[in-house]
Amino acid sequence: MYQTNKYLTFRLHESLYGIEAEFIQEIFPLPELLPIADVRCDIIGVFYLKQQLIPVLHLDSLLGSSLKECHISDYIILIQWESLPIGIVVPEICEMIEIDNEIIENAGFPENLSINDISFVTGVIQVDSEKIWLLNSQKLIRYPDSLLTLIWDLESELYARKKALEEQNYLENYQLLEGIQIPSFYALYCPHTTLEERKIFQQRASELQNIAVDSETDIENISLAVIAFGDKYFGLDLELVREFISIQNLKPIPCCPKHIIGNMNLRGQIITLVDIRNVLNLPTTPINIGSKAVVFQVNDILASFPVDRVLEVVSLKQDKMMPLSVTSFDDRVQYLRGIAPFGEQVLLVLDLPKILTEGGLIVNDRI
Template identity: 35%
Template sequence: MDTKPYLLFSLNDSHYGIDANIVQEIFYLPELIALAETPHDVVGILNLRSQIVPVMHLSLRLGLPLTECEIDDYVIILKWQELLIGIIVNQVQEVKEIESQAITNKIDYGRVKQIKLPFITGIAQVEQQEIILLNHENLVRYHDEVHDSIAAVEEIINIGSEANLNQLNISNFYSLCLPNATPEIKSILRERAKNLRHSLIDFNKNKLSSIAVISLNQEYFGISLDLIEEFTELLHYTPIPCCPNHIVGNMNLRGKIITLIDISQFLNLGNSSDTSRKKVAIVKLKDFVTGIVIDEVVDVTCFKDKETKQELEEKNKHQYLQATILSEEKMIGILDIKKLIEQPNLIVNYNEQIAC
């Protein structure tokens, strides 16, 4: 049976897919540098490990209205014919093998009418969901003035020089994409851009670690990116009768049943209403997958191992922390997910549940 892998993602409540073979990497939206005289859909450029990469907002490229970006938007880096280009989307989901027979070329209904047709190869039905499949060749083609602008930027940028970076136009990126960005949000996006400038050699040399920073009850915690499958919205879930308070319920994630847990009580954060949680961090530990309910995804960042503080006081409060780091004047506790998930109190006693 003829199948092809597609990376699935969402934008403005619509679902899209693009050939997974051209996807190079994915990361949270960083601060970009706006350039003059570029196509209107290219909202800025990014210094990605010493290579200048233009970044387009997919809404503009598809001819749709531009909506304000969010701090948890993603940039997907595509490579086609030696060309690297980034696209801004709302949420990245998964790589899915799609059968050719599940794809139709009838593009005559719904929101698709508003999209420029040269960018669409068809519509796929995946688990009762319509996926708009994008034509990556047409999507990544852009005008010669982008090449000229990038060449000019490469002359200005001395990698790692903040003084030279400040000569470039960063304010226009915010006025276009994040007009209501607070100083705290700008600081987070700037730190992301700084981390992306690190070469892979620097990453290994300095022993950098990548974490997702989450918030719980107004405190900040870090989870290793190696353990995170994805983040998703907490919309619908089914409570499980006769379970302890930390078992929130089950949710259906694209056909997979995921058990949701609230780790607040194990971190001595006190009780909170389930309705206060907005998102879910899907974590995988070996073959075990679960969802941790959280308030927000604050950032994805890197830190040097030597910057961690191992001296953790109050053993009962910090027994599930590996270390702490200070970032942007916030103390972040690095969670020991393996220890937390495998501890006995988290496991539901099936016999007790039946008795109930």
């Protein structure tokens, strides 16, 4: 029996890369960083997440590029490296794919990059007409001793200011931190940002820093993929997600209800595309080739549904999700596990198994 692994793919400098999904903890928009002048360990800066200092790596350091430029549209992929969380800056999140290990080839490297050490590249696969370079997240840190020393030194230096950080707002905190002889994040990595973009960067950092740390260790966390239909945000249990894909090779199925959009050939496997928007009382729009879709598996049902956007992955404590009353006037409540805060928005957490079994989507016991 063949073995597969999930990889999250992202694009950097016209090349496509994949990183093992099992080591990914969260994905969120890039916040303002405290830059690091000492670049021996490839770390460009740090930020606070739930009061913990998180070092951030830019892959340009590993890929032989001197650019390291950051943008307001960039994301942080938070991975678990040994016992530490590490952030990786990526400009474009693409899709989650599941790969048969037997199709992974030995890695060369993109011709436009010139580097000597490619030990962090585990292999390459060909998908359609494009190569995906697979990265080993546990080998991205080339100088682990320097990284650990850097973190210890920074934490020691910032410890005396911790009380001020907790008592004052983030902008004042940042002014205090600038006294640590650290160059400007914007001067180094975001030279073309506007004042409004800087405020967004700072607001993101403030929100990440001020996430409450729950002292209860027995409260289970769930990982949710955040997707959007129009201007509404929904959370989907990441354990049910097999891949995020772009819709291709879609073929209509004759004599099926309108919510059965068609079949797709996904690397030799036929996947049915089903529209769940009617069940959720959402307006429907035409499905286009190239649009995003979520491939999911619920028990023995393997299928997909289209979405307008795939935003990020978040970790949510169960007690932060508030239940909804089934007596609500909104019929879609019965298909939701609950609601949770998501920045200034509300996240509606989907009960996908119930949508499939009770939402009238199953045709002849199959989707």
